[in-house]
Amino acid sequence: MSNEYPITSRNKVKRVPQRGSYDKDTLYEVLDAGFICHAGFVVEGQPFVIPTIYGREENRLYFHGASTSRMLVNLKQGIPVCITVTHLDGLVLARSAFHHSMNYRSAMVFGTATEVSDEEKEHALFVVSEHIMKGRWDEVRGPNSKELKATSVLALEIDQASSKIRTGPPKDEAEDYQLDIWAGVVPLKLVTEPPINDDELKSDLSPSENVLSYSI
Amino acid sequence: MSNEYPITSRNKVKRVPQRGSYDKDTLYEVLDAGFICHAGFVVEGQPFVIPTIYGREENRLYFHGASTSRMLVNLKQGIPVCITVTHLDGLVLARSAFHHSMNYRSAMVFGTATEVSDEEKEHALFVVSEHIMKGRWDEVRGPNSKELKATSVLALEIDQASSKIRTGPPKDEAEDYQLDIWAGVVPLKLVTEPPINDDELKSDLSPSENVLSYSI
Numbered sequence: 353m354s355n356e357y358p359i360t361s362r363n364k365v366k367r368v369p370q371r372g373s374y375d376k377d378t379l380y381e382v383l384d385a386g387f388i389c390h391a392g393f394v395v396e397g398q399p400f401v402i403p404t405i406y407g408r409e410e411n412r413l414y415f416h417g418a419s420t421s422r423m424l425v426n427l428k429q430g431i432p433v434c435i436t437v438t439h440l441d442g443l444v445l446a447r448s449a450f451h452h453s454m455n456y457r458s459a460m461v462f463g464t465a466t467e468v469s470d471e472e473k474e475h476a477l478f479v480v481s482e483h484i485m486k487g488r489w490d491e492v493r494g495p496n497s498k499e500l501k502a503t504s505v506l507a508l509e510i511d512q513a514s515s516k517i518r519t520g521p522p523k524d525e526a527e528d529y530q531l532d533i534w535a536g537v538v539p540l541k542l543v544t545e546p547p548i549n550d551d552e553l554k555s556d557l558s559p560s561e562n563v564l565s566y567s568i
Numbered sequence: 569m570s571n572e573y574p575i576t577s578r579n580k581v582k583r584v585p586q587r588g589s590y591d592k593d594t595l596y597e598v599l600d601a602g603f604i605c606h607a608g609f610v611v612e613g614q615p616f617v618i619p620t621i622y623g624r625e626e627n628r629l630y631f632h633g634a635s636t637s638r639m640l641v642n643l644k645q646g647i648p649v650c651i652t653v654t655h656l657d658g659l660v661l662a663r664s665a666f667h668h669s670m671n672y673r674s675a676m677v678f679g680t681a682t683e684v685s686d687e688e689k690e691h692a693l694f695v696v697s698e699h700i701m702k703g704r705w706d707e708v709r710g711p712n713s714k715e716l717k718a719t720s721v722l723a724l725e726i727d728q729a730s731s732k733i734r735t736g737p738p739k740d741e742a743e744d745y746q747l748d749i750w751a752g753v754v755p756l757k758l759v760t761e762p763p764i765n766d767d768e769l770k771s772d773l774s775p776s777e778n779v780l781s782y783s784i
Contacts, residue, residue, distance in 0.1 A: 366638055367638075390608075392608040392616065394615050398648050398650070398678075399609055399610050399648060399650045400650050400676075401617055401676070403652060403672070405670065417583070432614050434608075434616050445708075448710075448711070449705060449708050449709065450712075450715040462614075481665060491750075503666070521766040521768070532773065533708055534765075534773045538701075538760050538763050538764075540760060540761075541758070543756070545757060549752045550751040550752045550753075568756075
């Protein structure tokens with residue numbers, strides 16, 4: 353099987369195409385590094401963009417939510433969806449206003465979602481949970497049948513996709529390199545801070561090794 | 569003028585409505601804290617979700633990009649757009665898998681965009697630049713007429729909008745508080761790291777006070 357998604361008018365990276373990639377491993381890396389995606393779908397001509405958590409298994413994304421949520425109710429009709437994940441890596445400060453930019457990694461995925469069967473549901477929730485914090489699933493009370501019933505899980509087979517990545521310093525106009533203007537990058541990073549105990553925590557409990565050693 | 573957006577079927581916060589707000593100041597705070605939004609629009613029935621930077625002035629958002637970009641070419645036709653900004657503030661780790669959640673602040677904006685006039689363009693770019701890093705515009709070479717021509721700028725008057733915010737500890741089922749499972753929050757934060765000089769920087773230059781003291 354090819355390790356690249358086919359290039360179509362839908363997923364083609366048009367602006368600055370040299371930053372684009374159709375490679376699956378690159379896409380998976382960007383997807384796996386994110387907590388939330390922004391899911392876009394259309395209801396009666398109106399686009400909606402909803403932030404939501406997800407998990408990936410092979411070439412499939414899983415989403416979950418309340419069975420009654422607008423997003424899930426609509427998406428499970430099999431309407432077209434666009435899933436975008438973006439990581440900000442830095443402010444790119446050029447010598448000219450025009451060449452200011454951001455360093456980022458983004459993934460854009462196209463496909464249609466289907467509701468997973470009751471048999472697949474718990475596994476899919478496990479995949480989403482592991483995506484957010486590996487190992488947490490095994491530390492907590494698993495879902496009971498009432499909770500499983502209240503939750504819808506959708507699977508989206510990645511049909512078309514592209515990633516776009518910008519790294520490195522600004523690119524200025526040749527003549528601007530002589531200007532007395534500082535240029536460079538201010539890196540951005542999402543970090544964790546030490547865990548905060550729930551106010552209602554039983555007094556003899558402390559965070560597990562898994563939680564304490566957690567990093568993004 | 570009311571300080572709230574009207575509630576309609578489009579912007580109504582349906583899931584966990586007590587986390588929703590229609591207050592303008594709350595919305596502006598969430599918008600102003602972000603670097604990028606995810607802009608959703610529809611082309612021939614297909615939704616696209618594109619990460620892009622923006623700036624806010626009063627009740628208006630500005631977007632810019634290459635005059636040839638798919639997003640700008642489409643948006644300036646005046647099609648419906650949904651703009652979403654999301655900040656992740658923490659992983660909410662409950663005692664049950666079901667009650668795991670995220671702390672976040674999100675804003676969802678609906679409207680249609682129009683292209684700004686040549687007279688408004690430079691001011692709009694200034695607003696976007698100040699949004700990303702206040703004071704930077706005055707330190708750099710401003711746009712020349714060729715650069716202004718290559719750039720399209722759109723304005724979107726915020727028509728309908730809502731914010732949604734989750735803060736605080738997990739909410740578990742009453743009986744689960746007795747379980748020997750640690751629960752709490754792992755805070756997440758986007759931070760800057762020290763500026764990195766451009767490799768081609770003139771040797772006598774160092775970052776301005778404005779860049780050095782920059783924080784999110």
